[in-house]
Amino acid sequence: MPNAANLPRMSASDDTQARVIAALSGASVRRITTGQVILDSIDWSVRNGEHWALLGANGAGKTTILRLVGAMMFPTTGTVEVLGHRLGTVDVRELRAAIGLVSSAQKVPQDLPGHTVVLTGASGTVQPLWKKYDDATRERAHALLSELDCKELADRPYGVCSGGQRARLLIARALMADPSLLLLDEPFNALDLPSREDLIDTMHQLALNRPELATITVTHHLEELSPAIGHAVLLREGRVQAKGPVEEVLTGAGMTACFGRPIEVTRHEGRWLARSGRR
Numbered sequence: 001m002p003n004a005a006n007l008p009r010m011s012a013s014d015d016t017q018a019r020v021i022a023a024l025s026g027a028s029v030r031r032i033t034t035g036q037v038i039l040d041s042i043d044w045s046v047r048n049g050e051h052w053a054l055l056g057a058n059g060a061g062k063t064t065i066l067r068l069v070g071a072m073m074f075p076t077t078g079t080v081e082v083l084g085h086r087l088g089t090v091d092v093r094e095l096r097a098a099i100g101l102v103s104s105a106q107k108v109p110q111d112l113p114g115h116t117v118v119l120t121g122a123s124g125t126v127q128p129l130w131k132k133y134d135d136a137t138r139e140r141a142h143a144l145l146s147e148l149d150c151k152e153l154a155d156r157p158y159g160v161c162s163g164g165q166r167a168r169l170l171i172a173r174a175l176m177a178d179p180s181l182l183l184l185d186e187p188f189n190a191l192d193l194p195s196r197e198d199l200i201d202t203m204h205q206l207a208l209n210r211p212e213l214a215t216i217t218v219t220h221h222l223e224e225l226s227p228a229i230g231h232a233v234l235l236r237e238g239r240v241q242a243k244g245p246v247e248e249v250l251t252g253a254g255m256t257a258c259f260g261r262p263i264e265v266t267r268h269e270g271r272w273l274a275r276s277g278r279r
């Protein structure tokens with residue numbers, strides 16, 4: 001199974017540093033051809049056990065940040081460190097294998113049964129590599145299907161699974177590598193209300209069961225944040241507008257400044273509601 005411990009570590013000389021899972025320092029991304037600034041000098045760090053929401057208007061740069069943290073691209077300037085390794089000094093394929101990624105853009109063969117989809121997380125491949133999966137690995141995939149509350153999907157082809165079921169399979173798949181960091185790009189996209197609520201409950205439970213796991217969730221809707229989300233980043237036009245504990249960041253004033261129109265924010269029993277008036 002892939003393991004970030006196989007990679008040479010560049011830092012983590014004391015306990016404080018060791019708790020940093022991802023750190024961006026002055027990280028900018030520019031398009032070489034047009035010079036368009038996609039991300040502008042981002043400073044941000046994520047520690048173990050923290051659950052972050054990444055919010056901002058369409059095109060603000062959320063997915064690009066996730067791609068940097070997921071070691072899928074490099075910053076044009078500045079630095080990105082993930083799991084103690086600086087991008088550009090390490091084999092990104094090994095690093096990627098130690099990061100859980102859940103995105104609807106992932107390619108998954110439609111005919112693969114749920115259990116096999118989860119197994120492919122152990123090899124980090126699109127197609128199953130059967131020789132790589134021993135009995136313990138197969139059993140682990142079953143255990144993750146149970147943890148994600150979708151045991152009944154073990155034999156169901158991915159192509160016939162609903163959006164909510166696919167999200168659960170992709171999260172279970174991402175957890176096969178036992179990552180310290182789980183990245184979720186709009187995991188609630190296109191889910192109906194009951195499926196969304198059930199998945200929010202599952203994410204909350206996951207956070208409780210795995211106190212060391214750090215997560216970053218890209219979303220458009222405050223209503224999708226589980227009570228486990230304790231931190232948020234607001235992005236606007238490639239810049240960090242605000243970041244920190246949700247109580248400080250997810251305010252009406254903060255959201256209004258981020259989205260450029262009046263937004264009221266309320267919170268009830270750990271869940272959020274945002275309402276926007278006219279400009």
Ligand SMILES: Nc1ncnc2c1ncn2[C@@H]1O[C@H](COP(=O)(O)OP(=O)(O)OP(=O)(O)O)[C@@H](O)[C@H]1O
Nearest residue numbers: 031037038056057058059060061062063064065220
């Ligand atoms: N490969 C690329 N080539 C050209 N432009 C890109 C590329 N990737 C991102 N961009 C541009 O960078 C900006 C940020 O894109 P990104 O996908 O990170 O935003 P986002 O906040 O995730 O948006 P959305 O909410 O619509 O998914 C956009 O203007 C986008 O068009």
